Amino acid sequence: MSAVRAAAARYAGTRVPRVEDARLLTGHGTFVDDVVRPGMVHACFVRSPLARARITGIDATAALELDGVHAVFLADDLNPGVHEQWYTLIGRDVPDTPRPPLARDEVRFVGDPVAMVVADDRYLAEDAAELVEVDYEPLPPVVDYVTARESDDLVHEGYPRNVAGELAARPAEELAPIFDAAAHVVEATIYQQAYAQVPMETRGLVAEWSAATGELTLWAATQSPHEVRLFCSRLLGVDEHRVRVVMRDTGGGFGQKVAPQREDMCVMLAAPKVPGPLKWIEDRRENLLAAGKSRHEHADARIAFDSEGKILAASIDYVQDVGAYPTPWPVGTAAAVGMFFPGPYRVPDATFTSTCVFSNTSGRTAYRGPWQFESVTREVLLDAAARRMGVDPAELRRRNLIRREDLPYTNPNGMPYDDISPMETFEQALKILDYGAFRREQERARAEGRYLGVGTCTYVEPTTAAMALHATEGATIRIEPSGKVNVYVSGGSSGNSIETTVVQLTADALGVDIADVSTVQGDTAVTPFGGGAAGSRSGSMTAGAVAETASVLRERITAIAAHRLEAAAEDIELAGGRASVRGVPSAGVTLAEIANLAYFEPASLPPGVPAGLEASGRYSPEHPIIWANATHVSTCEVDPRAGRVTLLRHIVSEDCGPMINPSVVEGQIAGGTVQGIGGVLYEHLAYDADGNPVTTTLMDYLLPTAAEVPGIEYGHVETPGPGPGGYKGAGEGGAIGAPPAVINAVADALAPFGVEITRLPLTPEAIVALVREARREVAP
The missing domain is CATH 3.30.365.10 (Aldehyde oxidase/xanthine dehydrogenase, molybdopterin binding domain)
Incomplete structure (x- = not known):
């Protein structure tokens, strides 16, 4: 417990105006497409027009003859450069599904990237992409995931019945006696269509390789800059300290931008091979074509009730379409649908199965509440049951x-x-x-x-x-010599207002005016490691990180103030950017004066108190x-x-x-x-x-x-x-x-x-x- 008394919350719980709005509402945000680097070149992808086909030949001669075209990368140029490709979010040892940067031998959905053209500008890259000739031998596609398990055609060899993964709880037969004896049983097969995140800003990445230092800087439209950094370091086989990810503003993600996808991998792999920084910005058609889908699923579900309408048991057999290349591994969230299906109800007994099925369509990606279908199915069944019971x-x-x-x-x-x-x-x-x-x-x-x-x-x-990437969150707080406060968190502005909430929390934790607090986020070179915006975690995890870090600084500020004011540490209060003696408001010292002592007069500090006013902390939820x-x-x-x-x-x-x-x-x-x-x-x-x-x-x-x-x-x-x-x-x-x-x-x-x-x-x-x-x- 800190010796200093925590100041009463002044800002948390109030409708403080968003600090992001000054730039975002006036059009002064910095998104990936706003990033311009000297000598920058641009990427465009050649995409498959067929849902499934064998690639029998690719001729990029005409594209390479265009003045200003620097390269046309094929699978054999980029795919061998992959060292490791797994997501910190999921973990190294989780069984994953295939995810090659570029299609090789076979395309598996309309929009599958087959080649990447690099040219002086996007317009030229698009023109050159039209000149790349790809010969295809059409193959029968697996389009309907509902029947895919019975198909003789496979989306991926090595996955019988087109099943990407499946999990089951208790055998359904164990619940059969409950359903057989129930006064009421409601059951249905419910289908939800595919739909997408459609963020205001599409995906994008700028990659700048420094041959002299062997370092790569990425400007990314992402929800998780540290995930991008770790993924890139593993992908290229370079130390993570040689990869810097900068996330300025991100125009929405909703799960689509949590983890790097195949196009991002291509840009990372190509960056050391091109003559300048490489930019790729997805257009809206590409986003709807290839950035991923979600929600495409169905379930056979049933609920048993007694004669008074109380639930006795529930079961759900859930199947989801994961497309050709899901990102990330989909089996965990599929299982969550079954595990959460009982919802906020007293359900004595339940079981579930969950199955992920490949199809020759765009890959499944995370979307806000990826287990949402459990609520759709359960709540629709409850209304149907009520109607039948009267x-x-x-x-x-x-x-x-x-x-x-x-x-x-x-x-x-x-x-x-x-x-x-x-x-x-x-x-x-x-x-x-x-x-x-x-x-x-x-x-x-x-x-x-x-x-x-x-x-x-x-x-x-x-x-x-608290899993993998999300297990901890860090913060660094620096009180500058002027008494102003900077708080560093992994964060980043992707629509979740984490900048505002961090400033509120820090102002309260240190007892300072909110106008004196600024935050630095989204740059892996200066911010502590963190999971970013995913899993409804930002508010509580960042609150923990700020609290852990601020407590260290409060102890230090209190000790310096008590020494200066010749008072007991337990009598020091922090409020309004000032440390004062409780009951003697005239006896106090400003935070700026304390900072001056800490930085410039270390000899005047009490024994055991280090110079400076900067601390880092890390929160791990219990x-x-x-x-x-x-x-x-x-x-x-x-x-x-x-x-x-x-x-x-x-x-x-x-x-x-x-x-x-x-x-x-x-x-x-x-x-x-x-x-x-x-x-x-x-x-x-x-x-x-x-x-x-x-x-x-x-x-x-x-x-x-x-x-x-x-x-x-x-x-x-x-x-x-x-x-x-x-x-x-x-x-x-x-x-x-x-x-x-x-x-x-x-x-x-x-x-x-x-x-x-x-x-x-x-x-x-x-x-x-x-x-x-x-x-x-x-x-x-």
């Missing part, structure tokens, strides 16, 4: 939600829940809506021929998972998972004839513990919620039967806009977590909770027609077809 869906949930008196609670798959409030967020969200009033309005509307619906989703979310939870409630009106869905209200009651900055938390919720709405109603990364992508522009790949999304309403329940400050993660929840709530709202609106929703997306055509099919089924 019970209100809210009442059915009340009978089964975990309550505070149930905690700690371990779900039947071994997930240990604590410090959560599912019942409280559920009731708060329904109160904000005035659920009873909505049901009355719904009845009146139906009498008028209008169809309103309400849907809910309550979920638990694992945050701050708990393997910190759980957050929330409830989403969505209301809508559906026109069954046109298939149009109009969202009316969307309410989120969130428990991410005490909030460092409520505006930041709500911004994270809003962003994820809009992505979830898009995934239900608009977005679809679709392929035809031959494996050709048909939505590779924003004319075809639809995104929600402000015109389609209602104002999001917020409620907050604050249950402190076990980490520093009680903070939990909040980055992924919106994308998890919004889809089931919207699906259930649409299903509730269409309940008079007997519609059951088991397939996404809910386009107007799909809704009209569902209503027509339901009407045919009830027709005499």
